[in-house]
Amino acid sequence: MYIDPHVHMVSRTTDDYRRMALAGCVAITEPAFWAGYDRSSVQGFFDYFRLLTETEPRRAAQYGIRHHTWLCINPKEAEDPGLAREVLAIIPDFLEKPNVLGIGEIGLNKNSRNELVILDEHISLAAKHRQLILVHTPHLEDKLKGTKLILDALRNQKIDPGRVLIDHVEEHTVRLVLDRGFWAGMTLYPDTKCTPARAADIIECHGTERLWLNSAGDWGHSDPLMVPKAQAELRRRRHAEELVRTVTFENPKRFLGQSPRFNAEPPAPTAPDLVR
Ligand SMILES: [Zn+2]
DSSP: EESSOOOOOGGGOHHHHHHHHHHHEEEEEEOOOSSSOOOSSHHHHHHHHHHIIIIIHHHHHHHEEEEEEEEEEOOGGGOOOOOOHHHHHHHHHHHTTTEEEEEEEEEOOOOOOOHHHHHHHHHHHHTTTTOEEEOOOOSTOOOOOOOOHHHHHHHHHHGGGGGGGEEETTTTTHHHHHHHHHHEEEOOOSSSSSOHHHHHHHHHHHTTEEEEOOOOOOOOOOOOTTHHHHHHHHHHHTTTHHHHHIIEEEHHHHTTTTTTOOOOSOOOOOOTTTTO
C-alpha cells in the first residue's frame, strides 16, 4: 500500500491509474503545474482547475484511488505577472472544492525576479486562506540557490515550516530543508532527478523524519510506478517493512492530514477489470 503525493495525472492515461492501483496506490495528490504547453489566458487555467477538481477525482475513483489536488500558476508560466495575477484571482473560489489541499506546486524555475514576486504572492494567498503549501525547487544547476531563496521567502512571511513540503530535494539540499523544520520530498525519475537507489541512500544517511517519496509522473519521460519501485529497492536492501511504510504511506498521511480534506481511505473501485 502506498500514497503518491506528487503525480500529474493530467498527462497520464487511465491505464496508468489501473497499474498504480494494482501496485497498491490508495491515494494521490496532484499539484497544479505546467501541462506540457503554455496556456494563452486565464481561461486555460480555469479549465485546468476544473479538470483537477472534477474530472481527475472521478477518473481516479474508478480504480479505487483517492485523488487530491493543489492549485497555483506554476513558476514556468509565472514570467508574465499580469497573467499570473489573473490566475491568482480565480484560485480562492476553487479552494472550496472538496479535494483541494492547498497551494502548489509553487516555487522557482529559473530563479528570475518575476518568479520571485509571484512566489511571494502565492505564499500570501496560502497564509490568508490557511492552506498547506507544496513547493517545487528548480532542477537546473541553481537548485541550491533556488531552495535558499524559497526558504527565505517562506520565513519572511512567517509561514509554519511544518505546513510546507519542499519537493525535489537531492543530496545537497535535503539537510538544509529538514534543519529548518520543513518537510522534504524526493522525486523519483527513471534517470534524471533522484533514482530509487539515490533515495534509499538519502534515507540511510538522513533517516525518515519528515521525508517522503513521489513519482512526479508527468508529460515527459517519467514513471508513475516509481514509488512502488523505491519500496522494492528498500526491501532489497533489507530495510524493515515499518520503514518502507513510514516513507511511502505514514509520512505523507501525517503531512497531508493537516488538511481536513485529506482522506487515505480509498473509494471502492468501480472499474470492471481491476482485481485487488
Ligand atoms: Zn510536479
